[in-house]
Amino acid sequence: MAEIIKNPADEINAMIRNAELRSELEPYYDESIVSLDERHLPLDVENEYLEMMLAWEIAPVLPISQWFDPPLCPRHPSFMTQEEVRLELRKLAEALYEKQIVLDFTDHLSDRELYLLICQEILPSKEKMLAVRDGYLHWDCASVGENQEIWLTYYASDEEREIWEEMNDRSAPLKLVPPYLRDLPSDPNEEK
Template sequence: MIEEVDLMIDNARLRDELEPYRDDSIDDPAMARMPLKLENEYLSSILAWERAPALPIRDWFNPPLHIPPPESLADDSLTARLHETIERLHSQSIVLTCTDHLSDRELYRLIYRDILPCCEKKIDGTGNQLEYRCVDDTETWLTYYADAVERRRFQEEHQIELPIARKPRYRRELP
């Protein structure tokens, strides 16, 4: 009984703190069916999101993660630097997906030019992960990453000719 009262007090506090950010996610009817403990976890995650600073990803690191420009590196040193950088990103729960169609230099350039300067909310805590899909267009996704069902659905929905499905050239095992 005491635990239930504590949960209700926490719930009221969370709802008060969330009032300035009030929107449909807080008033979701599905929350009425949630156990109070789960609802409080959900409200806590919304509050963490709302309060999280939006920072360039390079500034998520201490000191900030600055890497040399891609054109300044020879191929062998670029590959080593790429693997180090991917490990560093993973240490901050930043996961890269759909990278196997890119050469090491192309992926490094994407990290340098697009990912590190990109402003994202940094949310501390376990279970919070930022996935960065390294696909910039639908055709690339359809060619290398969409499975047969996804390809068929896309074709039916858009009534277009699909690109030929191919296996990506650069197989990677990323963390």
């Protein structure tokens, strides 16, 4: 979090930086900058926000595999033993974590299924490659938006299942314990 500016020279530098940032953001001018003007934030907080906006606007959109140097190009699992798949899966999950990508809702998938999901869906996915992220990119491996059955069966809390049943006017699927419990890197800012 930014600190309150107290030194007059720092205040002047912050004003200059604010003008530079606004100038750089001019091609991307939209309601988010207009709403910023109405908030009357401290200058250092506003500059921090503008820095994040600029980083987002200029970040390239690349397949996640190309966020790495050299690009990630994992072996196809059909040529690997189960133990090799398990070890390579761990390496892939840790590599993704280094780029602040975490895999959520994975315990219903076997190691081979999760490995394939990473290779076929996550690594080719085009996303903004930010130089600095203030949070983690969460990859929903249960495809909550498309197939709520998996999420309801293995991951939804009793309260979430009850809300879903009320909204959908039908019973949720039988709740089961995920068959492949694993300890993958997770967002340190969230409770487990």
